[in-house]
Amino acid sequence: xxxxxxxxxxxxxxxxxxxxxxxxQHINKPSVAFSQTTFQHVSLQQGVLKSTVxxxxxxxxxLPVKTLTYHLHLNQQKFAxxxxxxxxxxxxxxxxxxxxxxxxxxxxxxxxxVSALSHQKITFRLNGEVDFGLLTIPYQKTGDFxxx
Numbered sequence: 226x227x228x229x230x231x232x233x234x235x236x237x238x239x240x241x242x243x244x245x246x247x248x249x250q251h252i253n254k255p256s257v258a259f260s261q262t263t264f265q266h267v268s269l270q271q272g273v274l275k276s277t278v279x280x281x282x283x284x285x286x287x288l289p290v291k292t293l294t295y296h297l298h299l300n301q302q303k304f305a306x307x308x309x310x311x312x313x314x315x316x317x318x319x320x321x322x323x324x325x326x327x328x329x330x331x332x333x334x335x336x337x338x339v340s341a342l343s344h345q346k347i348t349f350r351l352n353g354e355v356d357f358g359l360l361t362i363p364y365q366k367t368g369d370f371x372x373x
Contacts, residue, residue, distance in 0.1 A: 282315035295353035
């Protein structure tokens with residue numbers, strides 16, 4: 226019995242989606258954590274902040290990390306965004322740390338500070354996603370810097 230080509234083409238996407246769902250059900254989601262942030266480079270027009278990012282893998286197998294995308298908002302204004310190509314492997318039950326560089330242009334910072342001074346705080350939101358090849362994990366970190 227021959228199966229018509231059109232039937233195969235129609236069923237292929239459904240089968241692929243079901244396969245991806247089965248894979249996701251057997252993978253524990255890795256965690257994304259941020260630690261210390263420091264100034265790395267300062268010039269007259271901009272500075273570079275570096276934040277340490279830790280990716281932890283709770284699975285019994287290693288996970289490839291392809292890219293990390295981030296968006297930084299200060300006081301609800303988009304401040305910085307980028308995508309880093311990582312091409313790393315997180316070992317089974319292991320962690321990988323790397324530096325996330327964020328370029329800050331002082332003119333943007335001054336514009337945001339005017340708003341922040343009237344509210345006496347800077348609210349930040351750092352969000353994005355980490356692409357592990359088989360799955361993509363979103364992350365978000367929010368907080369406030371109180372100005373005194």
